[in-house]
Amino acid sequence: MRYEVRVIGSAGQGSILAAVVLATAAAEEGLWATQTATYGAAMRSGVSLGDVVISDKPIDFPKTTELDAVIIQSQEAYDDMIKGKPVRLDPECSEADADVLVNVKPGALVIVDEDLVQCDLNCNMYRVVSAPIARTAAEVLGRRQVMNIVALGVFQVATTLQFEGKPLISEESFLKAIEKSVPARFIDLNRNAFMEGVKIGKEALQKA
Amino acid sequence: MAKLELKYGNHACAEAAIIAGCRFYAGYPITPSSEIAEKMAELLPKHGGVFIQMEDEIAAMGAVVGGSFAGLKSMTATSGPGFSLKQENLGYAFMVEAPCVIVNVQRGGPSTGLPTQPGQQEIMQSLWGTHGDKLIPVFYPGNVQEIMEETIRAFNWAERLRTPVVLLLDEVLGHMRETVDMAQFTPDKVEIWNRKMPDVPPEEYLPYKPGEDDVPAIAPYGTPGYRGHATGLHHDYTGFPTTDPEMCQELIDRLIRKVKNRQPELEKNEEYKLDDAEIAIVTFGTTARAAKTAVDLAREKGIKAGLLRVITIWPSPEETLNKLAKSVKAILVPELNMGQYVFEVERCARGEAPVYRLNRANGKIIYPHEILAKIEEIAKGGK
Numbered sequence: 001m002r003y004e005v006r007v008i009g010s011a012g013q014g015s016i017l018a019a020v021v022l023a024t025a026a027a028e029e030g031l032w033a034t035q036t037a038t039y040g041a042a043m044r045s046g047v048s049l050g051d052v053v054i055s056d057k058p059i060d061f062p063k064t065t066e067l068d069a070v071i072i073q074s075q076e077a078y079d080d081m082i083k084g085k086p087v088r089l090d091p092e093c094s095e096a097d098a099d100v101l102v103n104v105k106p107g108a109l110v111i112v113d114e115d116l117v118q119c120d121l122n123c124n125m126y127r128v129v130s131a132p133i134a135r136t137a138a139e140v141l142g143r144r145q146v147m148n149i150v151a152l153g154v155f156q157v158a159t160t161l162q163f164e165g166k167p168l169i170s171e172e173s174f175l176k177a178i179e180k181s182v183p184a185r186f187i188d189l190n191r192n193a194f195m196e197g198v199k200i201g202k203e204a205l206q207k208a
Numbered sequence: 209m210a211k212l213e214l215k216y217g218n219h220a221c222a223e224a225a226i227i228a229g230c231r232f233y234a235g236y237p238i239t240p241s242s243e244i245a246e247k248m249a250e251l252l253p254k255h256g257g258v259f260i261q262m263e264d265e266i267a268a269m270g271a272v273v274g275g276s277f278a279g280l281k282s283m284t285a286t287s288g289p290g291f292s293l294k295q296e297n298l299g300y301a302f303m304v305e306a307p308c309v310i311v312n313v314q315r316g317g318p319s320t321g322l323p324t325q326p327g328q329q330e331i332m333q334s335l336w337g338t339h340g341d342k343l344i345p346v347f348y349p350g351n352v353q354e355i356m357e358e359t360i361r362a363f364n365w366a367e368r369l370r371t372p373v374v375l376l377l378d379e380v381l382g383h384m385r386e387t388v389d390m391a392q393f394t395p396d397k398v399e400i401w402n403r404k405m406p407d408v409p410p411e412e413y414l415p416y417k418p419g420e421d422d423v424p425a426i427a428p429y430g431t432p433g434y435r436g437h438a439t440g441l442h443h444d445y446t447g448f449p450t451t452d453p454e455m456c457q458e459l460i461d462r463l464i465r466k467v468k469n470r471q472p473e474l475e476k477n478e479e480y481k482l483d484d485a486e487i488a489i490v491t492f493g494t495t496a497r498a499a500k501t502a503v504d505l506a507r508e509k510g511i512k513a514g515l516l517r518v519i520t521i522w523p524s525p526e527e528t529l530n531k532l533a534k535s536v537k538a539i540l541v542p543e544l545n546m547g548q549y550v551f552e553v554e555r556c557a558r559g560e561a562p563v564y565r566l567n568r569a570n571g572k573i574i575y576p577h578e579i580l581a582k583i584e585e586i587a588k589g590g591k
Contacts, residue, residue, distance in 0.1 A: 020214075020385060023214050023385055023387075024214045026214075027212045027213055027387045028212075030210075030212060031212075032212070032387045033214060033385075033386065033387050034384055034386045035214070035384065035385035035386070036380065036383070036385075037383070058353075058387075059386070060497050060500040060501045060504075061497050061498050061500070061501040061576055062351075062380065062384055062494070063380075063573065063575075065575065065576070065577075
């Protein structure tokens with residue numbers, strides 16, 4: 001089993017931290033993981049991404065080549081994934097000329113923020129899960145900054161679509177990973193953010 | 209039982225240095241190696257050690273030699289331009305036999321080059337960068353687990369042979385987080401070697417008189433009664449300069465011989481599917497990880513490919529490479545430079561098999577499908 005995930009968003013949205021938490025959770029689960037990022041400074045502007053490869057055995061090639069899942073946190077990140085092809089608004093998910101994501105496998109999980117990302121993806125080609133991620137972070141948790149961790153909650157649930165009803169990584173492993181990855185005073189906030197993500201993830205799956 | 213933890217490559221290097229017994233770090237931060245210094249600054253005070261940031265890389269390497277002569281296991285880490293600056297004192301460390309570890313997290317060069325992107329351009333410089341003849345061990349791990357193993361091995365050999373040891377990483381390895389089995393690094397599992405101490409009374413002590421193993425037992429500076437002198441000039445057993453031709457030749461012969469004679473013990477490679485291989489890939493570090501995947505992809509297409517991943521880069525595995533050349537139809541050496549280790553592979557192959565290259569120096573890593581394409585080309589009889 002080799003499973004590749006990308007967390008991509010705008011500078012400051014915590015995409016790399018989310019990737020680190022995800023890779024840490026994989027290790028907690030007893031899986032092997034590599035986490036890489038395009039190294040550079042993107043705190044104020046530009047697209048930032050963190051990649052994770054997960055496997056049940058030690059990993060040879062550590063970088064991603066064909067993604068099994070992508071978490072898209074902003075419009076510019078989406079545009080980056082379709083390599084600049086203009087976004088057309090088409091809620092019907094028409095098959096003929098829908099957007100294609102670069103280096104993403106057919107059947108891959110695509111998690112998008114339903115308020116921040118307008119997308120026109122072929123619903124037959126990808127398993128698209130759209131949820132109010134940033135809104136939940138801002139309104140339920142009072143901190144928009146934790147949207148990256150809310151997104152991980154959605155991801156955790158959504159992987160059940162790919163692994164016969166079971167998630168790739170358990171809630172417990174994610175919660176432990178959060179404890180290891182964020183400063184002590186933010187642990188509760190982030191644990192709550194993750195669980196809210198799980199909740200809206202379940203709602204999104206029921207809708208879909 | 210395995211204890212899996214996610215570790216950052218550069219941090220793993222620092223943590224392993226502490227396990228190996230390193231208690232002195234002098235450095236000057238430079239991308240992509242800075243996180244090693246950062247972690248050592250955090251860890252050393254907690255372990256009774258000393259961290260010092262010097263004014264530049266030249267001074268840092270000088271301080272490492274001093275720390276080593278004071279008796280502490282010492283290290284520095286740097287990258288690209290910083291590695292060039294360290295060369296003079298690296299040569300000095302070789303000449304005065306100061307055990308130390310120099311980590312070079314390779315980025316794209318030459319000059320300031322590509323600070324945030326990987327390269328493998330110091331394969332030759334790690335051995336030949338300083339003036340004069342030299343032979344030192346150079347190790348190059350391929351994953352984060354191995355960064356820990358090779359850091360400890362580097363300290364062990366530095367101490368046992370009283371020599372500088374270079375540990376090569378690359379930007380991808382240094383900046384990658386990866387699962388490590390920490391159960392392998394508990395005190396009962398890790399072997400630690402320390403430098404030998406003089407076993408003669410002070411009045412008989414000659415700091416540069418070698419033992420049967422070609423290694424002198426030099427007392428740490430400040431040891432009561434044991435007076436020492438170190439110089440980069442050719443020196444005799446007292447450590448004071450000499451121009452006596454026999455003594456000078458004996459010194460250089462010994463400095464090289466003490467490493468060369470240990471080549472079989474120092475040699476470390478990973479062999480992957482080489483038993484029936486017709487095309488062998490020889491490479492190291494991050495590029496070897498792409499090569500391993502490429503071997504599997506080639507075999508799916510019916511091409512018998514295999515991989516020799518070299519971990520001890522210098523002294524090179526001369527006989528292993530020669531035997532390999534005799535057993536295969538062709539060798540491919542992909543590396544993130546314009547062709548460096550390929551010269552050594554060609555030398556060791558002694559014409560037994562054609563040696564092909566795959567080179568790049570633009571900051572981008574080599575992907576498995578690119579190596580596969582080259583293998584297919586070679587298999588078809590092209591180049």
